[in-house]
Every structure is written in C-alpha cells, then in structure tokens.
Amino acid sequence: MATSWRSRLYAAAAHRRVGEEDWYRTVADAVEEAPSQAAVANVLHTSQANVSRWAARGRKLQAQWEAGASGNQIQALAEQLGLPPSIGRVMASPYEAALRYSRGQLTRDQVVYLLSSWPYRSWNSRTRGEQDDVLATVNGSFDDLIAAHSAGLLDDDLYDEIADALERKAAAPPPTSDPQTELTEHATVYTTLISLEQPAHARR
Incomplete structure (x- = not known):
C-alpha cells in the first residue's frame, strides 16, 4: 500500500514522540533504582539538572497514563x-x-x-x-x-x-x-x- 508524504511524516513524528517518551520514562525508572541522580548523570555524561528534569518528565507521563480511564x-x-x-x-x-x-x-x-x-x-x-x-x-x-x-x-x-x-x-x-x-x-x-x-x- 503506497502512502503519501504526509502520512509518512505523521508516522515519523509519532515514532520520534514515542522514542522520546520512552527515554523520559527510562530515566525516571533509573533514578528510582540508582543510588543517586548523580550516578545516573555520570552514566549519561550529562548534568544532574538534566537528569532531574528528564526524570520529572517521565514521572509526569506515567502519572498521566495511569490516570487514563x-x-x-x-x-x-x-x-x-x-x-x-x-x-x-x-x-x-x-x-x-x-x-x-x-x-x-x-x-x-x-x-x-x-x-x-x-x-x-x-x-x-x-x-x-x-x-x-x-x-x-x-x-x-x-x-x-x-x-x-x-x-x-x-x-x-x-x-x-x-x-x-x-x-x-x-x-x-x-x-x-x-x-x-x-x-x-x-x-x-x-x-x-x-x-x-x-x-x-x-x-x-
């Protein structure tokens, strides 16, 4: 089935969104399991502030999903x-x-x-x-x-x-x-x- 450029673009955008949301949730889970946010930041070669922000986003996404009917x-x-x-x-x-x-x-x-x-x-x-x-x-x-x-x-x-x-x-x-x-x-x-x-x- 041939798809239009619009359909392919919509699908690619949705793939990107799903990947980003999975990333935020994964960071949030890692923060719960790791000894500290600093440890997670060290693995990701980023700042603790970024880890805190990503984890907060992941927790928010999960809370929204759990609140769904x-x-x-x-x-x-x-x-x-x-x-x-x-x-x-x-x-x-x-x-x-x-x-x-x-x-x-x-x-x-x-x-x-x-x-x-x-x-x-x-x-x-x-x-x-x-x-x-x-x-x-x-x-x-x-x-x-x-x-x-x-x-x-x-x-x-x-x-x-x-x-x-x-x-x-x-x-x-x-x-x-x-x-x-x-x-x-x-x-x-x-x-x-x-x-x-x-x-x-x-x-x-």
Missing part, C-alpha cells in the same frame, strides 16, 4: 500477552500500539490481540472546534486504527485481520453475567469502519 485494561491485556512492563504500562492509544508493532516491539499476533481487544473510546466523545463543528477524529477511538492503516503502520492484510476479529466479537453472544457488554460498541465502530474504508481497499 483505560490504563488498567490496557495493562491487563499487555500482561496476558507477556509484554514487558516497559511496553505494557505506557501504551496510550491504538495508534501507539501500531507504532510499537512497526518498531518491532510487538509481534503480529500480539498486535492483532491488542487491537481487537482494545477498550476503544466512543465516537460520541468527539469535541467541538472553533467554528462549533464536531472535530473529525477522536484519539483512542477506531479513528486511530484507520490512521495507523493510512500511515502504513498496519498493512492491508493485518488491518483486515483485526477488523475480522472485531467482527467476530461483535457477532458473539454477550456473557450472561454482563449484559452491558462492550460488544455493541465494537459492532458500531466496525460498521462505521467499513463505510470509511477507501474504495480500493474492499472487504474480501
């Missing part, structure tokens, strides 16, 4: 797949999961499982812009999966495999112990996904 669900999915905490406890969106797959941090089976089980946000949570129009995308919703496919992070076959898995979940009967299942939401986003697909990317 889906954080515990995502971490549970990661643990089921046996992902290391350094990956499982930081994934903030379906798009980021696709990014980490493209970086070789997730296998194909792992990303299929994650993205077919992800607690997607509802499209009803769209906000409004300056002209009082509903914004086109919702971070953490199925929009992320569509964007990841458009950017070339998920190839056509993988995109289809994830959509098929969601379709099967939507068609499965809900558990009798929990009638308010999220499968209804998956059915809705799947139907909308199909309607948004490019004509060249027809369902097989």
Whole structure:
C-alpha cells in the first residue's frame, strides 16, 4: 500500500514522540533504582539538572497514563500477552500500539490481540472546534486504527485481520453475567469502519 508524504511524516513524528517518551520514562525508572541522580548523570555524561528534569518528565507521563480511564485494561491485556512492563504500562492509544508493532516491539499476533481487544473510546466523545463543528477524529477511538492503516503502520492484510476479529466479537453472544457488554460498541465502530474504508481497499 503506497502512502503519501504526509502520512509518512505523521508516522515519523509519532515514532520520534514515542522514542522520546520512552527515554523520559527510562530515566525516571533509573533514578528510582540508582543510588543517586548523580550516578545516573555520570552514566549519561550529562548534568544532574538534566537528569532531574528528564526524570520529572517521565514521572509526569506515567502519572498521566495511569490516570487514563483505560490504563488498567490496557495493562491487563499487555500482561496476558507477556509484554514487558516497559511496553505494557505506557501504551496510550491504538495508534501507539501500531507504532510499537512497526518498531518491532510487538509481534503480529500480539498486535492483532491488542487491537481487537482494545477498550476503544466512543465516537460520541468527539469535541467541538472553533467554528462549533464536531472535530473529525477522536484519539483512542477506531479513528486511530484507520490512521495507523493510512500511515502504513498496519498493512492491508493485518488491518483486515483485526477488523475480522472485531467482527467476530461483535457477532458473539454477550456473557450472561454482563449484559452491558462492550460488544455493541465494537459492532458500531466496525460498521462505521467499513463505510470509511477507501474504495480500493474492499472487504474480501
């Protein structure tokens, strides 16, 4: 699937952001384990002031992730797949999961499982812009999966495999112990996904 220069640029920028955030979190973890910030600074050949600033940024990022409504669900999915905490406890969106797959941090089976089980946000949570129009995308919703496919992070076959898995979940009967299942939401986003697909990317 050919991608436009815009899509490639968006993906490269996202790769850079994920790498930077991983760096800040890693420094924060090192500060917790090392005898002192000075020791960390010595290893990195930098000043203690830089280490303190980076660690503070890492702690803030982690706190923001933990405060998210889906954080515990995502971490549970990661643990089921046996992902290391350094990956499982930081994934903030379906798009980021696709990014980490493209970086070789997730296998194909792992990303299929994650993205077919992800607690997607509802499209009803769209906000409004300056002209009082509903914004086109919702971070953490199925929009992320569509964007990841458009950017070339998920190839056509993988995109289809994830959509098929969601379709099967939507068609499965809900558990009798929990009638308010999220499968209804998956059915809705799947139907909308199909309607948004490019004509060249027809369902097989």
